[in-house]
Structure formats: C-alpha cells, structure tokens
Amino acid sequence: MLRLSPLPALADNYIWLLADPGLATALAVDPGEAAPVLQALAAQELTLTAILLTHHHPDHIGGTGELLARFPDARVYAPEDDRIPHAHRRVHDGERIAIESPAAQFQVIAVPGHTRTHVAYHGEGLLFCGDTLFSLGCGRLFEGTPAQMLSSLDRLASLPEDTRVCCGHEYTLANAAFAQRIEPHNEALRMRQQQARTLRDAGEPTLPSLLVDERAANPFLRVDVLSVDAMAAPPELLTEGAWLSDRVARFAALRAAKDGFRA
Ligand SMILES: [Zn+2]
Numbered sequence: 001m002l003r004l005s006p007l008p009a010l011a012d013n014y015i016w017l018l019a020d021p022g023l024a025t026a027l028a029v030d031p032g033e034a035a036p037v038l039q040a041l042a043a044q045e046l047t048l049t050a051i052l053l054t055h056h057h058p059d060h061i062g063g064t065g066e067l068l069a070r071f072p073d074a075r076v077y078a079p080e081d082d083r084i085p086h087a088h089r090r091v092h093d094g095e096r097i098a099i100e101s102p103a104a105q106f107q108v109i110a111v112p113g114h115t116r117t118h119v120a121y122h123g124e125g126l127l128f129c130g131d132t133l134f135s136l137g138c139g140r141l142f143e144g145t146p147a148q149m150l151s152s153l154d155r156l157a158s159l160p161e162d163t164r165v166c167c168g169h170e171y172t173l174a175n176a177a178f179a180q181r182i183e184p185h186n187e188a189l190r191m192r193q194q195q196a197r198t199l200r201d202a203g204e205p206t207l208p209s210l211l212v213d214e215r216a217a218n219p220f221l222r223v224d225v226l227s228v229d230a231m232a233a234p235p236e237l238l239t240e241g242a243w244l245s246d247r248v249a250r251f252a253a254l255r256a257a258k259d260g261f262r263a
Helices: 035-043 064-070 146-157 172-182 187-201 211-217 247-259
Strands: 003-009 013-020 025-029 047-052 075-079 089-091 096-099 104-110 119-123 126-130 164-167
Touching (some): 003 164, 013 035, 013 164, 035 047, 035 064, 047 064, 104 146, 146 211, 146 247, 164 211, 172 187, 172 247, 187 211
Parallel strands (some): 025 047, 047 075, 075 089
Antiparallel strands (some): 003 013, 013 025, 104 119
C-alpha cells in the first residue's frame, strides 16, 4: 500500500513523497529543496530510491543534488532538458516508467506550455503535474503558446475522473478568487472554495484534488462549457457581450486575465 504526502517547501511549493511503508522506501517528486524531504524520510524511516522531476525551474529541482549526496543510489527521472542536471534517465511522451521500490508505474505525458519541456507523470491513480495544472488554475505561459498549454490541459483533463491531482503549489484560494470572477454561479466552485478555506484555516493542504472536481470548477478546464455572465466576466473575454468564439482565443484571454488579476 502506497502512502502519499505533500511536503510544504519554500514559499508555497509542495514536494510529493510517495512511500511504501512495508518496504521502507520512497520516491520524491519535484524536490525544490532537500530539507523537508530528508526530514520526512528520517521521521518515517525511509530510504529514497527515486526522484521524478517535471520541469527545470529551481523551486522544483533545487534539492536534487543534496538528496543524491545523501542517497547516491536514488535514480533521477527528468525530461530532455540541459537545464536539469543529475538526471539518470531522460523521459519522453508516452513512455512508461516502472519504479521497483516503492512499486509504482507511471506514464509520461509531455505537457508543454509553462515550460517547453515540462512533463507530467500519471500512474497509481495519481497525477504529478508540476506547474501545468493547479487546483482551480493553471501555470503561467513562460515558454509555450496558449494553443500548446490548452492541448496539454486537454490531455490531463481526459485522464480518469478519480485521478488525484498532485500540483506543485498551494495556489487554490488565490485561484478560487479568479475562478469566482469567471463563473460566479458555479455551485461546484463555491463548494470547492469553501472546502479549501476550511482546510487552509486548519493549516492543511488543499491538495491533492480530484480531477472530476477540477473539471467541474477549474475555468481553465472549462473553456468549452463556460456560460456567459457578461456582467461578471473580464471584458477582454468578450466580444459584443458573448464569449470569444474560438476556444484557443478564449483560453489565451482567460490566461491573460488571470495574469493581471488581483483579488
Ligand atoms: Zn515552474
């Protein structure tokens, strides 16, 4: 039985730890710093056997070297990108990777948009999606086009609805404020926002979330089903009071509106 833990790191990152308590082994996803991982491994008496990296940003890979110094046998999986050092295995779209211990298999999904080589790992009912999909939001477009990011999100949204979404940051409440502006009458969104508030007030992570809930409330997964509320919508999303008709244009406008949004 695998045990999943989000380890808060840096300002608002999560490093994901997936452990097999029986075998006393664990893998870590996107260790932006080493300390929280080393602390969790020590507390749970685990050996680190693998590190999965989603993209090259320092807040996702910064702790890798230090973890390898402590666990030299750990294998590092990363996308093809010179900006990511320490990789033992470069992963590509559609590839399956099998970790022996903890016993876990993942499919690699290329998700360009936030960065051009960003990948996600899907398996064991989990999706490690870095900075591509957030709860109620999505990553900024640093290196990709809106069309690329939308197609990446389309792929993630088509995974099984009970997939647990393990994102790279605790952004849910800030994202909820923007999502409310887009869909003020979305009941699923209102409930998710309330649940996230309760969790944060108790000092708990709002993640992982369920993919089915993201489909119901995350505006970036809803460009095809958003309903018009011209009073509430940012004007850049509308032409003559109607949503932009092209879905890529709608996504691009949505992303641009979020970039400029202050709650
Ligand atoms: Zn990033």
